[in-house]
Every structure is written in structure tokens, then in C-alpha cells.
Amino acid sequence: MRAELVAVGTELLLGQIVDTHSAWLSRELSQLGIDVYYHTSVGDNRNRLKEVIRQAGTRSDLVIFTGGLGPTEDDLTKEAVAEVLDRKLVEHSPSIAALEAIFSERGLSIPPSNYKQAFVFEGGMVFSNPNGTAPGVAVTQDGTTYVLLPGPPTELYPMFEREVRSFLERNRQTEGVLVSKVLRFFGIGESHLVERVEDLLQNQENPTIAPLAKEGEVTLRITAKAADEATALKMIAPVREEILRRVGGYVYGEDDETLETVAIQALLKKQRKLALAESCTGGLIAEWLTSVSGASGAFKGGVVSYTNEAKENLLGVSPSLLEEHGAVSMESALAMAEGAQARFNSDLGLSVTGVAGPDPSEGKPVGTVFIGLAQKGAPTRAFNLSLAGSRQKIRIRAAKFALYILQERLKKGEQTT
Amino acid sequence: MRAELVAVGTELLLGQIVDTHSAWLSRELSQLGIDVYYHTSVGDNRNRLKEVIRQAGTRSDLVIFTGGLGPTEDDLTKEAVAEVLDRKLVEHSPSIAALEAIFSERGLSIPPSNYKQAFVFEGGMVFSNPNGTAPGVAVTQDGTTYVLLPGPPTELYPMFEREVRSFLERNRQTEGVLVSKVLRFFGIGESHLVERVEDLLQNQENPTIAPLAKEGEVTLRITAKAADEATALKMIAPVREEILRRVGGYVYGEDDETLETVAIQALLKKQRKLALAESCTGGLIAEWLTSVSGASGAFKGGVVSYTNEAKENLLGVSPSLLEEHGAVSMESALAMAEGAQARFNSDLGLSVTGVAGPDPSEGKPVGTVFIGLAQKGAPTRAFNLSLAGSRQKIRIRAAKFALYILQERLKKGEQTT
Numbered sequence: 090m091r092a093e094l095v096a097v098g099t100e101l102l103l104g105q106i107v108d109t110h111s112a113w114l115s116r117e118l119s120q121l122g123i124d125v126y127y128h129t130s131v132g133d134n135r136n137r138l139k140e141v142i143r144q145a146g147t148r149s150d151l152v153i154f155t156g157g158l159g160p161t162e163d164d165l166t167k168e169a170v171a172e173v174l175d176r177k178l179v180e181h182s183p184s185i186a187a188l189e190a191i192f193s194e195r196g197l198s199i200p201p202s203n204y205k206q207a208f209v210f211e212g213g214m215v216f217s218n219p220n221g222t223a224p225g226v227a228v229t230q231d232g233t234t235y236v237l238l239p240g241p242p243t244e245l246y247p248m249f250e251r252e253v254r255s256f257l258e259r260n261r262q263t264e265g266v267l268v269s270k271v272l273r274f275f276g277i278g279e280s281h282l283v284e285r286v287e288d289l290l291q292n293q294e295n296p297t298i299a300p301l302a303k304e305g306e307v308t309l310r311i312t313a314k315a316a317d318e319a320t321a322l323k324m325i326a327p328v329r330e331e332i333l334r335r336v337g338g339y340v341y342g343e344d345d346e347t348l349e350t351v352a353i354q355a356l357l358k359k360q361r362k363l364a365l366a367e368s369c370t371g372g373l374i375a376e377w378l379t380s381v382s383g384a385s386g387a388f389k390g391g392v393v394s395y396t397n398e399a400k401e402n403l404l405g406v407s408p409s410l411l412e413e414h415g416a417v418s419m420e421s422a423l424a425m426a427e428g429a430q431a432r433f434n435s436d437l438g439l440s441v442t443g444v445a446g447p448d449p450s451e452g453k454p455v456g457t458v459f460i461g462l463a464q465k466g467a468p469t470r471a472f473n474l475s476l477a478g479s480r481q482k483i484r485i486r487a488a489k490f491a492l493y494i495l496q497e498r499l500k501k502g503e504q505t506t
Numbered sequence: 507m508r509a510e511l512v513a514v515g516t517e518l519l520l521g522q523i524v525d526t527h528s529a530w531l532s533r534e535l536s537q538l539g540i541d542v543y544y545h546t547s548v549g550d551n552r553n554r555l556k557e558v559i560r561q562a563g564t565r566s567d568l569v570i571f572t573g574g575l576g577p578t579e580d581d582l583t584k585e586a587v588a589e590v591l592d593r594k595l596v597e598h599s600p601s602i603a604a605l606e607a608i609f610s611e612r613g614l615s616i617p618p619s620n621y622k623q624a625f626v627f628e629g630g631m632v633f634s635n636p637n638g639t640a641p642g643v644a645v646t647q648d649g650t651t652y653v654l655l656p657g658p659p660t661e662l663y664p665m666f667e668r669e670v671r672s673f674l675e676r677n678r679q680t681e682g683v684l685v686s687k688v689l690r691f692f693g694i695g696e697s698h699l700v701e702r703v704e705d706l707l708q709n710q711e712n713p714t715i716a717p718l719a720k721e722g723e724v725t726l727r728i729t730a731k732a733a734d735e736a737t738a739l740k741m742i743a744p745v746r747e748e749i750l751r752r753v754g755g756y757v758y759g760e761d762d763e764t765l766e767t768v769a770i771q772a773l774l775k776k777q778r779k780l781a782l783a784e785s786c787t788g789g790l791i792a793e794w795l796t797s798v799s800g801a802s803g804a805f806k807g808g809v810v811s812y813t814n815e816a817k818e819n820l821l822g823v824s825p826s827l828l829e830e831h832g833a834v835s836m837e838s839a840l841a842m843a844e845g846a847q848a849r850f851n852s853d854l855g856l857s858v859t860g861v862a863g864p865d866p867s868e869g870k871p872v873g874t875v876f877i878g879l880a881q882k883g884a885p886t887r888a889f890n891l892s893l894a895g896s897r898q899k900i901r902i903r904a905a906k907f908a909l910y911i912l913q914e915r916l917k918k919g920e921q922t923t
Contacts, residue, residue: 102542104532115521125519128547371796372789375810379788382864390816392809393792399807447799
């Protein structure tokens with residue numbers, strides 16, 4: 090089954106917003122075994138939109154639109170599809186009732202412009218929208234199914250989960266599924282990684298293996314197409330094994346795992362509690378860790394020490410140490426990690442201090458970063474990095490390195506780091 | 507001048523990565539007065555890619571491709587354009603020399619596969635790539651200019667800044683520019699905001715006014731098309747004035763400003779220093795503030811207090827207060843704000859404590875959030891919010907509210923908050 094996605098809205102073409110829906114829908118469709126061949130963004134322009142609809146009808150079995158279902162005159166998706174297919178739009182009384190409920194709850198009458206949202210394709214499908222005024226709609230003609238979904242993420246995602254996925258599952262014309270397994274690497278560059286699995290990459294067909302590098306991490310995605318999930322997983326297994334045999338030492342996680350979820354899981358498993366002392370990363374590591382549900386069982390807290398005074402008062406770093414070695418130093422990283430561990434009374438203390446830029450500091454070049462790791466009953470260690478890139482990139486890479494060092498320690502014990 | 511953007515890579519169609527380049531390039535092109543009519547993503551498939559190239563040639567004057575210039579067999583963009591246009595690719599000696607320099611620096615010889623990257627269009631343009639092995643290339647045929655740029659952001663953005671923007675500026679066929687002004691609102695919902703400027707939205711033509719809601723913020727973008735920037739700004743000014751007259755009380759910033767840049771600027775201007783005590787936001791506010799260059803002049807640091815013990819030890823919140831009222835309470839927010847201000851010896855202390863979910867805590871429902879604001883010489887205040895959404899959404903909205911309250915205080919003084 091060939092699918093394509095069409096995002097509608099002039100704000101996309103102006104670059105005001107990034108089309109994240111298409112990537113999300115693509116992942117969902119790939120899990121349903123539906124191949125996506127094109128993403129298109131087009132503005133709120135009737136002629137160009139109709140041209141895109143016509144073309145999609147000639148080349149795809151499934152076309153999913155996001156956006157352009159709002160109440161304003163700019164919202165044209167449904168009208169344009171109706172015109173291209175020459176299909177009638179008819180009033181849908183449950184949607185009228187839903188509109189009435191929404192507006193009466195706010196003590197308002199329905200604005201005339203909103204009524205058009207309650208019109209749906211004659212002979213088509215309707216997906217209810219508990220989070221907004223636009224129902225989703227679908228219609229099939231000449232072998233192509235057109236699915237029109239609202240643009241706001243708070244409406245799109247729940248609607249897809251509740252009704253659209255199962256609709257697609259029932260209607261997909263496919264003999265199989267696409268199943269992917271992702272291996273996540275840290276501490277090895279993409280080119281070095283690819284070099285060591287080059288023969289596997291060159292001979293790939295099914296499963297396929299796709300490398301991807303992002304912010305210091307590299308992933309390998311192994312994707313198999315098969316009649317069912319179990320068969321696909323059986324095809325993936327030996328490829329995964331072979332990759333792990335060659336470069337498994339750099340794997341920190343698989344599939345949706347991230348450095349922060351792996352760190353939290355490892356802490357919970359070992360029943361260890363962590364505290365942080367962040368300087369140049371400014372709270373980034375704390376923010377990542379606490380974005381994981383259940384982090385409170387593994388993370389006691391952190392200090393963002395953006396001044397020497399804060400390093401002294403809140404982490405107990407000695408003024409003479411700071412004066413002698415500077416805030417960006419091996420010694421400071423060690424003292425910060427120990428300070429965090431002591432002040433929060435935790436098992437581990439992790440610290441980051443460095444120069445994120447844009448300007449050098451203490452005579453140290455931008456990108457100089459020290460990471461400290463203190464652990465009860467083990468000597469405190471520090472690591473010196475020299476990172477390239479923008480301020481934000483240096484912060485992100487420093488935070489990832491720190492989490493990588495932490496999870497290596499938790500995995501392999503004290504002797505290895 | 508009609509432009510379209512084509513992002514090439516199967517990873518886009520699998521949803522492994524989000525196409526952020528097209529939004530960025532769209533903003534750049536709009537500043538050059540070049541209208542973008544389509545974004546397309548297509549996979550590493552020769553036939554479909556060639557079909558997209560052919561279509562783009564029929565409908566656009568400028569086609570910018572990102573991705574598919576790498577060394578592997580999957581990287582097809584240049585070869586596909588050459589085939590569609592029937593143009594020859596020729597060896598480019600400066601690019602060969604650049605390749606040799608890159609690999610000899612690493613002590614390696616050039617892998618045979620990389621040589622194809624040094625081939626460029628005969629009679630075309632070459633954009634050098636100091637950050638990678640693929641030069642950018644451009645070629646014009648039958649009135650359409652095809653620009654091919656590398657996909658990695660670390661290569662694409664500098665190449666655009668250094669050479670591509672000026673190339674486009676020289677080659678654009680346009681009589682004017684598009685200029686935008688963005689007004690940024692907080693504390694008012696999109697529907698309420700739109701209601702109060704509805705007549706302006708309905709009668710818009712040039713300038714246009716586009717509302718957009720995102721994570722608790724709403725923006726209005728006023729865009730004028732004119733012969734030159736000064737004229738466009740003159741057209742925008744009265745519209746901006748009228749909007750400010752009606753709903754200016756909710757404006758916190760304009761254009762690229764964010765709540766965090768506005769907060770840092772206001773602190774610097776008033777020569778005030780801030781400290782934070784974050785519980786449910788887990789370092790998010792600290793991370794935002796420290797992502798602003800120059801934050802160290804305004805921000806002393808923060809404590810991420812993810813346990814009661816941390817609130818007691820690092821912020822001096824009394825155990826009896828926590829026992830009596832709980833960690834998520836007005837009283838705790840007040841004490842945390844005062845604790846942060848005292849421990850960091852800062853002018854202001856800002857605190858957030860709440861239930862981000864997924865589960866309720868202390869019998870308080872998910873979304874309950876308290877924000878505290880302490881200031882030297884003023885009574886400490888606390889604010890109670892009830893936020894909806896996912897864990898991550900609640901954290902983001904709580905952080906934004908806290909920064910909004912802070913900047914209101916800095917702008918209007920103590921009496922208003």
C-alpha cells in the first residue's frame with residue numbers, strides 16, 4: 090500500500106512552524122506496514138491544494154492530510170478534496186451536537202463560521218474530536234482513501250490513537266508489516282561505526298540497515314518486512330547479533346531508550362540515588378532526567394551553580410580551589426561532584442563544568458568541559474572533553490557525555506571509568 | 507519568484523527524523539522575498555526522486571534540495587538531477603583537494619566512494635563545505651535554478667550563511683521583499699485574542715495577520731509585501747499599533763524574543779540577579795535561562811529539589827512546613843522562593859512546585875502547580891495554577907508561567923503581582 094502525507098498551512102511554508110506531524114504519522118504507518126512515499130507541505134491556497142490532491146490521487150492508495158479543518162476561510166482542505174473528487178459535504182448531526190456542547194459549556198452560541206466544521210463527506214467516515222471543534226473525516230474514491238485530520242497536536246494525536254489507527258488497520262491493503270529495531274550508540278563517530286559494519290550495510294536488502302547520526306549519538310535502524318511481526322523479528326535477530334558482536338561495546342540502549350531513561354533505569358535497578366552539580370549545562374541534565382516518569386525514585390536533585398559564589402555556598406567548593414584552578418577545571422569538577430553527593434546525601438554525584446561559549450572563559454577555549462563523578466566508597470573521577478559546535482550543541486553534548494559516563498559506571502562498576 | 511524545497515532521505519519518510527531544514531530555509535527565503543509554495547520529502551529512490559525533480563522543474567523557478575549528497579550508493583540527489591536535466595557531472599579539482607585535506611588530516615586515504623562527492627555540474631556553481639566532504643552545487647536550466655545542499659545541519663547552515671544566501675540574492679527574480687513582525691502573547695488564549703482582533707484578521711490582505719498558538723503562548727505575525735523593507739515596515743506599523751492598543755497588555759515580546767530572553771534582558775537592565783528553586787519543572791527554567799548568552803550576568807543559579815530532604819537541606823524549607831502543608835503547596839512555594847534567594851544571595855528568588863504527573867501526589871491532582879516569587883524588600887508572593895496536559899506539557903507551561911510572572915514583576919514593579 091502506497092501512502093503519502095500532506096500537511097496544509099501557509100505557516101509551514103513561511104517556516105513559522107515545523108511539520109512534525111508527518112514524521113510522527115510516518116512512524117505510525119510504518120508500524121502498520123504501510124509504506125510512505127512522499128511528504129508534501131502546501132499552503133492555504135485553493136488551486137495549489139487541489140493540484141496536490143489530484144496528484145496524490147494518481148500515485149497513492151492512501152493520502153493523509155493534516156491541517157486546514159479550522160473554522161476560518163483559510164481552512165480549505167475538506168472543501169478542496171470535495172471539489173477535486175466531486176463529492177458532496179453533508180451536515181453531520183453528532184458533530185453539530187458536539188459543537189453545541191463545546192460552545193454552550195463556555196456560555197457562547199456557535200459562531201456561524203464553525204458550522205462548516207460539522208460537514209462531512211457523504212458516504213464517508215467521521216472521527217470524533219473530543220479536544221476540538223473539527224471532526225476528522227475520510228472518503229474513498231477510485232481506490233484511493235483520503236483521510237483529513239485536524240492540525241493541532243492536542244487534537245490530532247488523540248484522534249489518531251482513538252479511531253484513525255484502527256480505521257487504517259482495517260483498510261490497509263498490505264500483506265505484511267514493517268518492523269524496526271534501533272540500536273543506539275554513544276562514544277563512537279558515525280564514520281567509524283559504519284566502517285565496522287560496512288559489508289552488512291552494502292549487502293542489505295531485507296532487513297535493511299540505516300545509520301543515522303544526531304548530536305553525538307549514532308543509531309542503526311534494522312528494518313524487516315515480513316508477513317507478520319514474529320517473522321520480521323526473526324529476520325532482524327541475526328543482524329542485530331552480528332552488529333552487537335562487532336560494535337556492541339558502544340551500545341547504550343535500544344529502540345526508544347535515551348541516555349536519560351537508561352540512566353534512570355540503571356539507578357532504580359541498582360537502588361542508587363543521584364545528585365547533580367551543573368555549571369555550563371545549566372540544568373539540562375536535571376531537566377532530561379526529571380522528564381522521565383518515576384525519576385523521583387532515582388534522582389534527589391541538583392544545583393545549577395552559575396557563579397563561584399554558588400559553587401562555594403551550595404556545593405562547598407573551596408574558594409582557594411576556585412582561585413587556584415578556576416571554575417572550569419578538573420579540580421572543580423571533582424569538588425562539585427563530591428559537593429553534590431554530600432549535600433544531597435546521595436549515592437552518586439555527577440558534575441559538569443565548562444565553557445559553552447560564545448566567548449572563552451578563564452583563558453580556556455570554548456568547548457572545554459570537565460565532568461566529575463563521585464560515588465560513595467569509590468575514588469572520585471573526572472573527565473576532560475573538548476567539544477565542538479555552538480553554545481547549545483556544546484551543552485547538549487556535555488550533558489550526553491555526563492549521562493554516558495554515569496550509565497557506564499552503573500553498568501560496569503567502578504573499575505572501568 | 508516561485509520556490510520549492512525538496513528534502514531527500516528515506517529516514518524522513520520513516521519518521522526517523524523531522525525535516526527542520528525546510529522550515530529554516532523557508533524563513534531565510536521569505537526574508538529574501540522569495541515565495542515558497544511547496545515542501546516535499548522523498549526517499550532515496552531514483553525513480554521517485556526523478557519524478558519529483560521533473561515536477562519541480564515545471565512549476566518552480568527555484569528548487570532547493572537538502573540531503574542525498576553523501577558518499578554512499580543511497581545518496582542520489584546529484585545524479586538524479588543530472589539525469590533529469592541531461593547535464594554532465596565533472597570532476598572539480600578544488601573539491602578533490604578539499605577531500606584530500608580532510609582525509610590526510612585523519613591519516614587516511616580517500617575512500618573510493620567519496621570521490622563522487624567532488625563531481626559538480628558542468629557550467630554550474632559550487633559552494634564550498636568547510637565542515638564536510640560534500641560541496642553544494644547549483645545549476646540553471648530552462649529558467650529553473652536547482653540548488654543541492656548537504657543534509658547534515660552542521661554543513662548546511664554554515665554553507666547557506668557563507669555562500670548560498672548571497673547566491674540567491676544575486677539570482678532572485680523578485681520585485682520586492684516580505685517582511686514580518688511577530689507579536690508574542692502570554693496569559694491570553696488564542697480564541698480570546700482572535701476575538702478581540704477579528705475584524706483585523708478578516709480584512710487582511712497586505713499586510714496579512716496570522717495567529718498561532720503554541721504551548722500556552724500565542725503569536726500574531728504581521729507580514730507585508732513591498733518593494734523594499736522600509737516600505738514594508740511602514741505598512742506594518744499601523745497594524746501593530748492597533749493590535750497593541752487592543753491587546754498590548756498581554757504582549758511579552760516581539761519577533762525572536764522568548765520568555766527567557768525577555769527575562770534575562772529585564773534582569774540585566776534592572777541589574778537584578780535571580781536564583782531558582784525548581785521542583786516539578788526539574789531544571790527546565792534554569793536550562794532555558796542559561797541557554798541565553800550572557801545569562802551569567804543575571805542568573806546566579808538554582809536548586810532542583812526533587813525530594814523533601816533537598817528542600818530542607820539546600821533551600822532551608824522547614825520539615826514541619828512540609829509535613830503540615832506538603833511539598834506541593836502555597837507555603838512550600840513561598841519558602842522555596844525565599845530559600846533560593848537567601849542561599850544564592852540574589853535579588854529575586856523564583857520557585858515552582860507542583861504535580862506534573864502521570865500520577866497525583868499528596869492527594870493533589872495532576873496539573874496542580876504553585877509558583878513563588880521572593881524579592882528583597884518586598885513581600886513574597888505565590889500563585890496557584892491548575893494546568894492541563896501531559897507531564898511534559900505541564901512542566902513547560904509551569905516554567906513559562908513562572909517566567910511570565912517574573913518578567914511582569916520586573917516590568918511593572920511589586921504592586922502588580
